[in-house]
Amino acid sequence: MTHAPDEDLLRAHAPQVLAALLRRYGAGQLDVCEDAVQEALLAAHRQWPRDGRPDDPFAWLLTSARRRMIDRIRSDHHRRDRELAYAELWQPLADASTVHADESIWLLRLCCHPALSRTAQVTLTLRAVAGLTTAQIAHAYLLPEATIAQRISRAKAGIRSAGTNFPPPLGPGDRLDQVLDVIYVMFTEGHTSSSGTDPSDIRLSDEAIRLGRLVHEVQPDHVETAGLLSLMILTDARRAARTDARGALIPLDEQDRSLWNRDAITEATSILDESLTRGTPGPYAIQAAIAALHDEAPSTETTDWPQILALYRLLDYTTQNPVATLNGAVAEAMVHGPEAGLSTIDALVDLGRITDRKRIAAVRAHLLERAGRTAEAIEEYRDAAQRTLSIPERDYLTARARRLES
């Protein structure tokens, strides 16, 4: 993959060109339209360095992609006449004013088609909206290219068989929840890669933030969109402090906070604050508020734990998600002592609300350590280490247990 200066520009325009073509031809033509866009991008790579970048790169790409579509139609003997007549009826191709700012969102919604599995939605989004190549996606997931290619073609087939045309958007918020969830899955897979040696695959999280910005730009009034964007930026702002030179994880309370990206924190906090004036926060906005309190505090001791605890209770109430309660137990321990946190967890386990044994063991281990119950803490650290599939996390938990043993 070349890294010409136009690369970012092309990546930003590609989904919009694709969306414009799909609007004309229908989502059932995703394969063909995508090929046309790829060919237009290749042409740009070839011609721009030689002829100079055009004044309106988007119009150039759209014209180029659409010519390729017409070429393709012309070569299709069976449909030739009908399609040509159809092509004649098109509005002038290079008219950028016919393209709406929300083309990428439209495309995102297409990729988040309810007929597809979450994995398929994410993969297709990475390909069609983020503009990553099959090889790049395969690398991010440590999977063979053939597997990713299969996933993409399965996803396209899924959309095709679910209906050749994408259902018209019912409103600006249509399918937005799925879009946000897909972006967040993409972010978390990049941020805390669930398996492998690299605890943070920067590319996927960067893509997720880029898409989050895009959605936020189009839907500035949507509280959860702002919440998600803010949450991702706030989490990402700690990236440099999350691992040491050997890639081992560093817990929040031991991180060098001078490494946190202050500009990013300021930006995310203002996005969040502004959005909270517009409506009721949902799970993403609440989690962003929690992340903001962490990021604004100079140390663990000066963190506003009572407010974090209150936000976790609100999150638990809003989502009924036991993971929120489990995380809230840490805040509970900071406010009311480790034993209080432990009894919250025990109550959750007794109710059978949590099945993620690894998370329970890891959180219990920390609280037991803080409570001075060293032997039990060692046992829980070891238990959690055995259950994780992330090598950095396993090493961190094992190191924690060793430290208590010595």
Place this chain on the structure above:
Amino acid sequence: MKYLILMHVDPEVMASLSLEQQQTIGDGHQAFMAKTTETGEMLSTHALGAPSQTKVVRSRNGRPETVDGPFAETKEFMGGYYLLDVESEERAIELASELPDASIDGLALEIRPVMFSAGADV
């Protein structure tokens, strides 16, 4: 998520199978490979030689020493594996259950998540 399905085999059970049963197993694996390749879930599969062809390199007084295998002193040994890319553990179990081995007493399939991958084709 990547899962390894390990095929555990008991040589006595294998030897007692009729020709038709062996054929059924062979056909079942062919169909399984075709299906998982079609769905994009197949990453790779390999079948392994018999325990009599197996060597074990292990430490003796801190130095590597080669002895006859297999590693574990059991009747069953690992006969091969499938490496799959599936949505969930449930799906891995579902696929393993479709293998012909799952319907023969004395054979078993072990399902384990992959923690790290590296190599020329990942």
